[in-house]
Amino acid sequence: MPSLSPSQSLSLSHDFADALPALARPWAADPAPAPQLLVVNEGLAVELGLDPGFLRSPAGVALLVGAALPAGAQPVAQAYAGHQFGGFSPRLGDGRALLLGELTAPDGTLRDLHLKGSGPTPFARAGDGLAAVGPMLREYVMSEAMHALGIPTTRSLAVVATGREVLRETALPGAVLVRTASSHLRVGSVEFARGTGDIAVLRSVVDYAIARHHPEAADDEVPALALFRAVVRTQADLVARWMLVGFIHGVMNTDNMTLSGETIDYGPCAFLDAYDPATVYSSIDTGGRYAYGNQPYIAEWNLARLAEAMLPLFDDDLERAVEKAQGVLAEFRPRFAEARAAGMRRKLGLVPDAAVSGSAVSGSAVSDVEVEALAGDFHEMLGRTRADYTSTFRSLSDAARGDAAALEAALGGDPALAGWLDRWRAHEPAPEVMDAANPIYVPRNHLVEEALAAATDGNLEPLGWLTTVLSAPFTERAGAERYAEPAGPDFAAGYQTFCGT
Ligand code: AMP
Numbered sequence: 001m002p003s004l005s006p007s008q009s010l011s012l013s014h015d016f017a018d019a020l021p022a023l024a025r026p027w028a029a030d031p032a033p034a035p036q037l038l039v040v041n042e043g044l045a046v047e048l049g050l051d052p053g054f055l056r057s058p059a060g061v062a063l064l065v066g067a068a069l070p071a072g073a074q075p076v077a078q079a080y081a082g083h084q085f086g087g088f089s090p091r092l093g094d095g096r097a098l099l100l101g102e103l104t105a106p107d108g109t110l111r112d113l114h115l116k117g118s119g120p121t122p123f124a125r126a127g128d129g130l131a132a133v134g135p136m137l138r139e140y141v142m143s144e145a146m147h148a149l150g151i152p153t154t155r156s157l158a159v160v161a162t163g164r165e166v167l168r169e170t171a172l173p174g175a176v177l178v179r180t181a182s183s184h185l186r187v188g189s190v191e192f193a194r195g196t197g198d199i200a201v202l203r204s205v206v207d208y209a210i211a212r213h214h215p216e217a218a219d220d221e222v223p224a225l226a227l228f229r230a231v232v233r234t235q236a237d238l239v240a241r242w243m244l245v246g247f248i249h250g251v252m253n254t255d256n257m258t259l260s261g262e263t264i265d266y267g268p269c270a271f272l273d274a275y276d277p278a279t280v281y282s283s284i285d286t287g288g289r290y291a292y293g294n295q296p297y298i299a300e301w302n303l304a305r306l307a308e309a310m311l312p313l314f315d316d317d318l319e320r321a322v323e324k325a326q327g328v329l330a331e332f333r334p335r336f337a338e339a340r341a342a343g344m345r346r347k348l349g350l351v352p353d354a355a356v357s358g359s360a361v362s363g364s365a366v367s368d369v370e371v372e373a374l375a376g377d378f379h380e381m382l383g384r385t386r387a388d389y390t391s392t393f394r395s396l397s398d399a400a401r402g403d404a405a406a407l408e409a410a411l412g413g414d415p416a417l418a419g420w421l422d423r424w425r426a427h428e429p430a431p432e433v434m435d436a437a438n439p440i441y442v443p444r445n446h447l448v449e450e451a452l453a454a455a456t457d458g459n460l461e462p463l464g465w466l467t468t469v470l471s472a473p474f475t476e477r478a479g480a481e482r483y484a485e486p487a488g489p490d491f492a493a494g495y496q497t498f499c500g501t
């Protein structure tokens with residue numbers, strides 16, 4: 001395998017492979033017959049200390065498909081287990097992915113460089129190890145949109161078409177996604193470690209996660225319990241943020257939940273159109289397990305599986321270990337409620353924002369109870385009228401500025417609206433706060449599908465527009481009106497998403 005010349009100076013470490021050999025299978029990417037760069041994330045490249053010009057060159061593209069390795073890189077497929085739709089699979093792992101290694105970004109942080117769709121690994125089971133252009137671009141668009149919305153997530157550096165055909169229902173062009181993450185440690189990584197039956201392996205995964213993500217936990221009396229608490233908190237905050245923007249992950253299996261608190265594995269994910277907690281877009285989620293409104297409960301359920309896997313490290317006595325785990329898990333609900341309530345305040349403009357008012361105001365004139373009541377009534381109107389979630393929230397800014405026409409149109413003359421508006425306006429909601437909390441642009445399902453279909457046919461222009469608009473979701477962009485509008489009712493009614501296979 002050719003190495004890059006030192007002048008191209010990307011060096012990757014192999015921290016994970018060294019620290020956790022029981023979870024790392026050395027492996028190489030399949031050669032891509034005719035690699036062609038479809039999209040490269042120049043902003044992210046710069047953040048990572050990579051030269052976008054180099055990434056566009058043949059040598060850069062070879063790196064992006066795993067055909068050329070930076071000197072010293074030791075790519076591995078990572079082992080993990082996972083509860084999938086409630087059932088436990090002891091051996092999942094990267095069936096079609098590789099951790100190339102970790103790079104140290106200019107800001108000093110360690111970031112995984114990871115390929116998806118790079119060929120079958122020992123974990124591929126019946127899968128072909130490949131990925132199609134559409135789903136890989138989908139992950140690119142969705143993850144970068146989430147990042148622009150301020151939500152912790154893995155990032156997407158590039159998508160490269162491989163020139164290989166991938167057989168799904170039809171033959172599709174194949175691709176590799178190159179992504180970065182603060183790590184790829186998952187709840188399922190800990191479940192796998194526990195499943196080895198070797199407590200030293202379990203301890204090594206926990207110690208590694210602590211060192212990489214929650215170093216303060218090392219000083220705790222029971223570091224593993226402190227790690228568990230940190231994950232509970234970061235996941236409560238994350239899922240609250242999903243809920244606030246109307247994001248539906250779609251496949252919240254424990255192998256798709258990180259210890260870092262980053263959103264990971266964008267498969268059948270989607271954003272809400274009409275507000276309805278029962279919304280499910282994923283074609284495989286027939287029972288609605290991962291419906292929009294279930295997400296906090298599923299996150300808590302997944303965290304209980306994490307605690308079970310870690311129990312031997314909480315206490316030598318099983319009963320005491322369970323008690324400790326339950327005590328920490330009980331923090332999830334209040335933490336989630338607090339994060340959601342704080343976000344809902346901003347969405348309703350009821351937070352006196354230090355940046356706006358020029359002074360930090362502690363304690364708002366609007367009580368938590370009143371915010372909850374206003375939010376609850378607003379969601380009831382959204383549900384009754386099946387109004388578009390994103391644009392209706394955004395129309396509150398104009399309503400606060402005195403023009404409620406868009407809000408009234410969206411809520412279609414709901415009889416409760418007039419009274420609600422009076423009550424809400426009495427609190428003098430701040431439009432600037434809402435402008436920074438309620439996005440204008442989210443990756444709407446019909447726009448994503450349109451861009452992916454064009455890209456699959458070789459036209460990358462709609463994808464370029466979409467990613468540009470989504471990179472500044474709170475800022476109105478002239479000429480981008482259609483990106484702010486919901487799909488027609490026919491599209492929304494029949495929309496389904498498919499797992500990224
Ligand atoms: P997901 O639900 O997409 O996160 O994937 C669940 C598991 O299936 C993981 O272990 C993946 O590596 C594996 N997998 C998904 N698609 C493929 C594929 N085409 N080939 C091999 N493994 C796959």
Ligand code: MG
Pocket residue numbers: 255256265
């Ligand atoms: Mg996954």
